[in-house]
Amino acid sequence: MTNKYEAVIGLEVHIELNTKTKIFCGCKREYGAPPNTNVCPICLGHPGALPLLNKKAVTYAVMAGTAMGCNINSVCRMARKHYFYPDLPKGYQISQSTLPICTGGKLTIHTETGDKDIDLIRIHIEEDAGKLIHRDDYTLIDHNRCGSPLIEIVSSPCISNSKEAVLYLQGLRTLMTSIGISTCKMNEGEMRCDVNVSVKKKGDTINGTRCEIKNLNSIQFVGKAIDYEIKRQIKELENGGVIKEQTLGFDEKSSACFIMREKESAADYRYINEPDIPPFYISREAVSEIKANMPELPNEKMKRYMAKYSLSHYDSSVISSNKGLSDYFDRTAKHTEHYKTLANLLLGEYKRLSTDEDFFCPIPVENTADLCCLVFNQKLNSSNAKKIAYMMWNEGKKPRDIMIEHKMEQINDEGALIIFAKEAIDKSPKLLSDYKNGKKQAAKAIMGAAMGKSGGNANPKKLELIVENLLKELTSEN
């Protein structure tokens, strides 16, 4: 990016709430159900049907606001946002306008250059529209999703680049999943993001014309789209052109934005307060109670890991940002004191074995604790530890049993190690002469051979030292 310019980016994120039923009716929320099976007169917009506000949805929105330090309004109102589209049965969406549930607030992201607060403007609740399925000649409408509860989180335009945007989205996802109000699966549409991008010369107070990029369905694509759009806008301006206010989509194959529509004028949604839902009140006592019952937030968790378990900043931030990982860590930590070893295990082999975006581990925590003990006490080298982890994951046996069965106990005795090293050197005279001739990397190969002699059970650090010393000795003998 040309250093003359800076980007001004704001994100509007829609998150589907994890309630049992929809926001205004008792229909189930169920991803993948057969089309138009979880519907009723209310979410289909039948004449005469009236909305009934789902209290859980309001509670979840308050939780989201509380987790991000928002002001929770005492008096809130729903509002009708009018437009015609086939996936909107009533011809209006029940959303919020002037009295949203939350205002203000912020999310702190941890960038390479330090922490940055991304300020929020507001959080409000609204209903989701249905899903359109386009075929060649016709379009089908599935109303299962219609009326699902959403929160819309509007950030202030204080994001400066794609990295920050990605961290913000990851942070939101972590936070929302950890407080349990959503599973934020972006590929299932549970988290959707619209991006507003504009550029201006560095130091300019007036913002440039902004374009909106919609229908981004992965965090990665958000980053790519932002990069593309910033480049495009700068290029346009450098060529003496003007930025037109447009709505853009992102083509994944070409990693480029394309024009969806020109914005001639701002849409007039003819907002009115929803007359079928009276103003609702959120008492300070209710907010306090919600706050008191909030699960531990990722940032709090991170601090706890650093303070109580002396984990590094990096390890703490990674574990605390994944609910499955942190749950497993916390449960295992009750059975072991070897926290650093545990962290290494989880972030290394276990994370690799878990294929879920949401970490899940089938190994009982006692077994993991035992494995940590073995590793910490030098009973197993890291290579064997990985093998045992794999076997535990797929077979459910105890680590000690596996270690004995497969004869994996680490060899620490120096005498034995020296024998392995000597054997390896004896068997590879060429490597020895290579080493003597200055090719120091031959030591690695000898080390590997020695390890092989030990059946893979040698203490690698000790063996490496012994091999090195032996080689030095042999070299200096000449």
Add this chain to the structure above:
Amino acid sequence: MNDILNTTVHRLIKGLNNKEFSSREITEAYCENIRRVDGDIGAYITKCTESACQRSSTIQRNGNSLFQGIPIAIKDNFCTKSIRTTCGSRMLDGHIPVYDADAVKSVLKEGMIILGKTNMDEFGMGDSGENSAFFKTKNPIDKTYSPGGSSSGSAAAVASRQAPIAIGSDTGGSIRLPSSFCGTVGLKPSYGRISRRGLISFAPSLDCCGIISKDVLDSSILLSALSGYHGDMTCTKSEFTVSSDVDNGIRGMTVAIPKSIEKIVYDPDILLVFENLKRILEKNGAKIIEFDLFDSDASVAAYYVICCSEAASNLARFDCIRFGNKPKEYNSLDEIYVNGRSEYFGNEVKKRIMLGNYSLSYGYGREYYSNAVNFKNKLFEYYRGIFASCHAIMLPVSPSHPFLTNEKRTSLEKFKNDRFNIIANLGGFPSISLPCGRHKSGMPISLQFMGNTFDESTILRIAKNVEGELK
């Protein structure tokens, strides 16, 4: 008891309990009269006489409910499961709801028998019945006159003995005005007294379910049965029960009347009836005080801005995609909307949708809407202040003689005619209109008693007292 058709519901209930006659006899009498008379009057869009008679022959009166076996007519903007519900519109010509409105559920829970769905001005928009997409209901008292609207069919049905009692809706006088023109009692309860779930919305901040009956007692006992059912967040959970002091008379009560009423009531017969009522009230021990109406012209304007804006909003769901009729021709998504809505909405509805959207659009009339809402709040506070010094307010219903069936009136004339009725709608107050006299022409004149929020008991008590006096 041979004159079943001329009997009040409470008398029918007594007769059923005494086994003077059966539910079947009552229902068959009404169905027979429907067959005889409705081709001429046009009160019903959908008649359910066959199923009604069938039901009435199997129903066993077991004392579980008061109204068991009593027939009733339902205005066609209440959803009735499996029974066609049109709202008087071609848009819903073949529409068969999959659920019953809460008011209908209450009626069926009571064991009442539905005689049919009554004619109305399309989606409730109108005061004469002439805006029905199907046909014009005639006034049973004199067929050259309009029966009033929008609950034209319900009022005409009760007046022409085609139903002993009926349910309607009142957004800007739609129960009280046709009741006045047809000589029936019309009760608009407080906003939020009866659940609106299943009442196809016209203006949701104003719409009220209500009752059209032969006398005050009938409407009070049915009100108890209908209240307190809720799939509606704007409805109160508390039930209404007929107060034990409803027959105690009005001694010591204060009734407020508007100052200089002769300046805004055009018809001298109405003024005479008003004066007569004043005398009756005073004779029975009530005190009369005067008050200023709260900006009557602005009230009419605010009412129409609000109801048109809300109507434009509610009718957005009629996009010809999920229910209702599809347009005959279309070549694009926009054409489905435009062609369908143009074809199936009547002119009055289209006019109000346009006025409504205009009043909500930035750069156009957006200030009208916000001003109207502010005005509504001020009106409410003002009348609450009046009610601090009186038990009820007595008002005319129509300021003029009933209009002829095809009388030419401008929109503005029509709107202004509602000036007394809309007060109760804007403020959410309960009001009951009661026949109190006649024009020289013989056409009936009603006056209304409007009460404080949720104080139906007081206005029923006053109305009952006056009714007794007028018999």
